[in-house]
Amino acid sequence: MMSSTTAVTAAIERVPVEIYKGNNGLEKVVLREARGSSAEVYLYGGHVTSWKNDHGEELLFVSNKAIFKPPKPIRGGIPICFPQFSNLGSLEQHGFARNRFWSIDTNPPPSPTNSSSKTFVDLILKPTEEDMKIWPHSFEFRLRVILRPSGDLMLMSRIRNTNTDGKPFTFTFAYHTYFSVSDISEVRVEGLETLDYLDNLQNKQRFTEQGDAITFESEVDKIYLSTPTKIAILDHEKKRTFVIRKDGLPDAVVWNPWDKKAKAMADFGDDEYKHMLCVEAAAVEKPITLKPGEEWRGRQELSAVPSSYCSGQLDPQRVLGS
Ligand SMILES: O=P(O)(O)OC[C@H]1O[C@@H](O)[C@H](O)[C@@H](O)[C@@H]1O
DSSP: OOOOOEEEOOSSOOOOEEEEEOGGGOEEEEEEOTTSOEEEEETBTTEEEEEEOTTOOBOBOBOTTOOOSTTSOOSBSBOEEOSOOTTSSSSSTTOSGGGSBOEEOSSOOOOTTOSSOOOEEEEEEOOOHHHHHHSOOOEEEEEEEEEOTTSOEEEEEEEEEOOSSSOOEEEEEEEOOEEEOSOGGGEEEESOTTOEEEEGGGTTEEEEOOSSSEEOSSOEEEEEOSOOSEEEEEETTTTEEEEEEEESOOEEEEEEOHHHHHHHOTTSOTTGGGGEEEEEEEEEEEEEEEOTTOEEEEEEEEEEEEOOOOTTOOOHHHHHOO
């Protein structure tokens, strides 16, 4: 549903941000690059719901049954998990940032990472009085979503402790990215082999990954620890490779609910598990603590590149090398 467009310009040179009414009238920002790529970000959740390449192909998965209605988070895209990942604390699952209304930050402090890209939006989340009843801390969470001329999508988060009571706070975090894949049984993940992980399906027990590459034939819910800064998702059928580059986010969660859990989720189609995979750049094992005035940064950059390889013959260096 596309209706009124508003141009928001800032002092810096940039492409004006387009704002539309999206599903259920919720506002979304649309970013477009000259070569044809695009991205959409809902203010509800600060949530990227679409990332398309130059050919207009959607690269993120969003469920056909996704509920675009507060307080339910949107099923798919890139939910932001903050200030708590999963159920690792007293807050609701994955924290509250994904079901709060963010604002456009028209006057963000300078950021060193945006020298060349002009297509981006700055969002900000600050806690309400109600939020502070459940998490008694004052913070400013700035999220910049950048679409590069190449079509790469970058998310950069800056979280600042603005407590005036002198108290530090501690949080865990994830970019809960749902990648769109042709067929989960044709997908492999590279970059996590031989690493330790906590298995959410086995009481978060710690194991060491043994296989050459990670492939999928049943439910998976693992938190890989101290992961490299690059991870690749190879979609054999689609001949597409996603590359995740991350910074400040040592862990990587890999999740697919598979058939049984899919059926139990109201906002997820019974067979949709075949067409998605979550690989989530995260900071989980070692929670982050900020003193008043301190700021944390966590960044992920996503690329989608054509891949032509024969299963089992991939040289990981070719994908993961810079
Ligand atoms: O249904 P939610 O709250 O969006 O969570 C989906 C999944 O998110 C993953 O990150 C967790 O590891 C899983 O345990 C969880 O089931």
